[in-house]
Amino acid sequence: MTDLRRPLVAGNWKMNGLRADGLARTRALVDKAGKRPPAIDILICPPATLLTTIGRALGGRRGAIALGAQDCAPRTSGAHTGDIAAPMLADAGCRYVILGHSERRGDHRETSALVRAKATAALDSGLTPIVCVGETAAQRRAGKTLAVVRNQLARSLPEAAVARPFVVAYEPVWAIGSGHTPTPAEVGKVHGALRAWLEGRLGERAAAVRLLYGGSVNGANAQALMAVANVDGGLIGGASLKVDEFWSICVATAGNRKTTRRPARKQGGKVKR
Numbered sequence: 417m418t419d420l421r422r423p424l425v426a427g428n429w430k431m432n433g434l435r436a437d438g439l440a441r442t443r444a445l446v447d448k449a450g451k452r453p454p455a456i457d458i459l460i461c462p463p464a465t466l467l468t469t470i471g472r473a474l475g476g477r478r479g480a481i482a483l484g485a486q487d488c489a490p491r492t493s494g495a496h497t498g499d500i501a502a503p504m505l506a507d508a509g510c511r512y513v514i515l516g517h518s519e520r521r522g523d524h525r526e527t528s529a530l531v532r533a534k535a536t537a538a539l540d541s542g543l544t545p546i547v548c549v550g551e552t553a554a555q556r557r558a559g560k561t562l563a564v565v566r567n568q569l570a571r572s573l574p575e576a577a578v579a580r581p582f583v584v585a586y587e588p589v590w591a592i593g594s595g596h597t598p599t600p601a602e603v604g605k606v607h608g609a610l611r612a613w614l615e616g617r618l619g620e621r622a623a624a625v626r627l628l629y630g631g632s633v634n635g636a637n638a639q640a641l642m643a644v645a646n647v648d649g650g651l652i653g654g655a656s657l658k659v660d661e662f663w664s665i666c667v668a669t670a671g672n673r674k675t676t677r678r679p680a681r682k683q684g685g686k687v688k689r
């Protein structure tokens with residue numbers, strides 16, 4: 417049996433952290449991971465100012481915990497004051513970059529077309545994009561959740577993603593930082609729809625794409641959310657700033673680890689549905 421999708425728990429520190437507290441949090445996590453390495457991938461995405469410092473504390477590219485950024489520019493260099501290009505992030509030791517988070521879509525009016533350009537730049541630089549999608553409360557009330565997330569994914573995923581690794585995070589906008597989450601059944605419905613959409617686009621490669629759930633995940637609800645079919649880990653905001661809570665989410669995710677078989681092939685190489 418092949419484990420196609422090793423779970424990933426990603427901490428999104430957002431605009432939080434100065435050197436001292438960021439380093440203390442990182443060292444405590446590295447210590448926990450060293451003593452009891454869980455059978456999952458762990459990622460930390462600090463603010464850009466801390467990437468090099470935290471990357472070093474994580475032990476560089478060989479460290480057990482990976483480093484990621486929270487955004488990148490759509491272009492690789494040039495006269496773009498304030499922007500940070502994907503090759504710079506790779507050079508700073510990042511392996512992943514979060515793209516299209518609803519806070520960027522909201523605060524900076526990022527469109528899915530821009531997210532797609534950023535994801536292309538990330539893939540070209542060897543980074544794994546974590547492409548975020550999610551509906552607002554009003555879209556949810558109107559029964560548009562599946563249509564919204566499929567549409568965002570279709571418009572945000574670049575052509576290059578057909579052949580390269582990427583991650584998708586489903587983050588309902590209304591669940592982020594609110595203390596409210598969808599039920600496990602609701603999460604399962606969305607993740608199932610996203611997997612089906614990916615199968616239509618990528619064929620059997622869709623089985624290797626990790627689908628994260630994000631939005632008010634904490635130590636108490638992680639076990640139930642991470643046990644849902646097609647949930648391959650979490651994107652964690654507020655709880656990633658508390659070492660013990662973040663660690664308990666990692667442990668709960670590892671405890672729920674699902675083993676995913678490679679999809680059976682029909683004759684002619686088509687995937688069985």
Ligand code: PGA
Binds near residue numbers: 591631
């Ligand atoms: P939250 O944020 O865990 O604080 O809800 C998740 C995110 O925005 O990635």
